Amino acid sequence: MTLLTYRSAAIDIEPGEDVLSALLRAEIDAPHSCRAGVCQTCLHRAVEGAPPAAAQEGLTEAQKAQGYFLACVCVPKTPLTVIPTDEAAARSEVIVRAIDRLSGDVARLYLEHGPDFSYRPGQFLELITPEGLGRHYSIASVPEEDPHVELHIRLHRGGRMSGFVSEQLSPGDRLHVAGPLGTCFYEGVDPGQPLTLVGAGTGLAPLMGILRDALRRGHHGPIRLYHGARERAGLYLHDPLEALAAKRENFTYVPRALSDPGPEGGDVAAAVLEQELALKETAFFLCGGERLVGRLKRDLFMKGASLKQIRSDVFLAAN
Ligand SMILES: Cc1cc2nc3c(=O)[nH]c(=O)nc-3n(C[C@H](O)[C@H](O)[C@H](O)COP(=O)(O)OP(=O)(O)OC[C@H]3O[C@@H](n4cnc5c(N)ncnc54)[C@H](O)[C@@H]3O)c2cc1C
Numbered sequence: 001m002t003l004l005t006y007r008s009a010a011i012d013i014e015p016g017e018d019v020l021s022a023l024l025r026a027e028i029d030a031p032h033s034c035r036a037g038v039c040q041t042c043l044h045r046a047v048e049g050a051p052p053a054a055a056q057e058g059l060t061e062a063q064k065a066q067g068y069f070l071a072c073v074c075v076p077k078t079p080l081t082v083i084p085t086d087e088a089a090a091r092s093e094v095i096v097r098a099i100d101r102l103s104g105d106v107a108r109l110y111l112e113h114g115p116d117f118s119y120r121p122g123q124f125l126e127l128i129t130p131e132g133l134g135r136h137y138s139i140a141s142v143p144e145e146d147p148h149v150e151l152h153i154r155l156h157r158g159g160r161m162s163g164f165v166s167e168q169l170s171p172g173d174r175l176h177v178a179g180p181l182g183t184c185f186y187e188g189v190d191p192g193q194p195l196t197l198v199g200a201g202t203g204l205a206p207l208m209g210i211l212r213d214a215l216r217r218g219h220h221g222p223i224r225l226y227h228g229a230r231e232r233a234g235l236y237l238h239d240p241l242e243a244l245a246a247k248r249e250n251f252t253y254v255p256r257a258l259s260d261p262g263p264e265g266g267d268v269a270a271a272v273l274e275q276e277l278a279l280k281e282t283a284f285f286l287c288g289g290e291r292l293v294g295r296l297k298r299d300l301f302m303k304g305a306s307l308k309q310i311r312s313d314v315f316l317a318a319n
C-alpha cells in the first residue's frame, strides 16, 4: 500500500516517519524551519486522504476543512496524496521604514506593508531577505492604530538574520514577508475575564500587540503582563509599561530580571506561579523560549488552569 504520494509520485515513508522527513529524504525541497509543529513553514495540503488531527493543530477551521496540515508532525496511518502550498502563507513586499535598538541585543523594525497584507496583533510572519533567508518574527503592532508592522528582533551572536538586520539593513530597503501565521491573538477571550500575558526576552513582542488589542477592544477584566529577562537591560519596555500601568486601572506590569538583586529580580515563571490565583478563570498567553513556555504550560495546568485557555508561541530557532 502506498502511504504517501507527492503530486503523482509514490514516496517511500518509514513506519513512524513524518511526511516532511520522507519528502526531504526523497530530495524534495520542502520548506521547513522549526520541525516541531510551531512555525507552519511546512504547510502542505492533502488532496486525497485525511491528515491526522495532530498534524492540523493550530490551523484555522477553514484550513483544516481544506486538508491543510503540517508535514513535520504528520505521521500518516492511512494513504495521503499531498501537494505543496504557498497560498496559505502568501508573500508580499514590505519596505523598511525605521530600525532602532530597544536594548543592546534587541532591534526594532518598522515595515510598511501594502493593502494585501492584513494581520492580527500577536500573529507572526516570516521575514525573507533578498537572498531568500527566512526567519519568523511576531508582530507587536496593532493595524488599526499603527501605520507600520513592528517587529522586535533578538540579535543572536552568529545568527544569519541577526547579522543581516544589524549590519546590512537600512531604511528604504525592500524585503518580503510571508504570512501572517499563528493563532496567538486576542480572540475567544471574554472581555471581563482575567487575562495574563507572560513572555521572556522578545516574547514581549506578540504580548504588546495582544495587550494593546485587548485594551482597544474594551477588555475590562484584570490584565497582568509578566516580562522576564536575564538582566535588567533586557526589560526593554520597562518605563512605557510602568507608565501604562499607572494610567490603566485594570493593567498590572510585573517585570522580573534574573540577575537583579532588587524587588524586580528573580525568575518570571516563579512570579507567575506565585501571583496567579484565579487559574480556572484566566486566559493565558505565553510567548518566548521553549523552556519557559513548556514549563509554565505544564505547571499552570497542574495547578488547575484549563489547557483550552492557554495559548502560546514558542520561539524556536530555525532548523
Ligand atoms: C512562531 C515564532 C515566532 C518568533 N518570534 C520571534 C520574535 O518576535 N522575536 C525574535 O527575536 N525571535 C522570534 N522567533 C525566533 C527566531 O525566529 C529565531 O530565533 C531565529 O532562528 C533567529 O534567526 P537568526 O538567523 O538570527 O539566527 P540563526 O542563524 O537561526 O541561529 C544562530 C544561533 O543562535 C541560536 N538561536 C537562534 N534562535 C534561537 C532561539 N530562539 N533560542 C535559542 N537559541 C537560538 C541557534 O541555535 C544558532 O546557534 C520566533 C520563532 C518562532 C518559531
Ligand code: FES
Residues within 6 Å of the ligand: 031, 032, 033, 034, 035, 036, 037, 038, 039, 040, 041, 042, 043, 070, 071, 072, 073
Ligand atoms: S511547523 Fe513544520 S517546520 Fe515548523
